[in-house]
Amino acid sequence: MTLRLHRFALSGHAHRAELLLNLLGLRADLIDVDLRGGEHKQPAFLAKNTFGQVPVLEDGPEDNPVVIADSNAILVYLASRYDEQRRWLPVDPVQAAQVQRWLSVAAGQLASGPAAARMVTLFKAPLDHDRAKTVAANLFAVLEQHLAQQDFLVGSAPTIADVALYSYTAHAPEGGVSLQPWPHIRAWLGRIEALPGFVPMPKTAVAA
Structure with a gap:
């Protein structure tokens, strides 16, 4: 398992993804995106999220990862994928x-x-x-x-x-x-x- 979270540390959207990773006991590489410098609007980042927003989660090898953009989508993905007891996203x-x-x-x-x-x-x-x-x-x-x-x-x-x-x-x-x-x-x-x-x-x- 290789998780990478592209984030801006002062973004609440990014923090909610980081928070759930920690609550689930998952290790992830935190990759800071230079929003002030416009990194999120450059082709390399837009290839991960066409809306040019953080956070973005990558799960898997760098050459072929699952890419999840949008903080709420990341929460759903992590809870569905890694919480076997479905405590964080109930089945009911x-x-x-x-x-x-x-x-x-x-x-x-x-x-x-x-x-x-x-x-x-x-x-x-x-x-x-x-x-x-x-x-x-x-x-x-x-x-x-x-x-x-x-x-x-x-x-x-x-x-x-x-x-x-x-x-x-x-x-x-x-x-x-x-x-x-x-x-x-x-x-x-x-x-x-x-x-x-x-x-x-x-x-x-x-x-x-």
């Missing part, structure tokens, strides 16, 4: 659908809310910061209510749904979105951080 149709629902939230409200707000403050992205903070607040209100009823997003054990939402939620303060109003979310973050194999994403700002 109802639970599998619930996981997919949260993956859609990760690609939707989480990306346009906390992630977008962080892009503005850290990377000067030309996005509407006020709108992003409003989307984040609305998302966190729903998430807070949901986590008041259970320890993890789908049932009583962590799944890739939790992994998908963790990084940008934990780092929302870097985008000017405080977590102080949301005790159940903060408790959920703590439960994820207590999991064996947890690895943090580097922090770049003082938490709000």
Whole structure:
């Protein structure tokens, strides 16, 4: 088994892939992509992901690997391929659908809310910061209510749904979105951080 994760260390999308690798106890070579230098838009990288985005996972020999682009797709692949007990991606149709629902939230409200707000403050992205903070607040209100009823997003054990939402939620303060109003979310973050194999994403700002 040879796993290679092409990533940017401050990307929450890349971190969720790295986090699941560690939670599964999988070793992978971490290959940093120079986003500021435009490496992700060069032909060599575009051959791995035509959208020119990190992360990209390669599994297998360098001359003929399985290539998986998109962070949520990587989570599904890793959980399906390497988690024999299917703890992280349940087989049960109802639970599998619930996981997919949260993956859609990760690609939707989480990306346009906390992630977008962080892009503005850290990377000067030309996005509407006020709108992003409003989307984040609305998302966190729903998430807070949901986590008041259970320890993890789908049932009583962590799944890739939790992994998908963790990084940008934990780092929302870097985008000017405080977590102080949301005790159940903060408790959920703590439960994820207590999991064996947890690895943090580097922090770049003082938490709000």
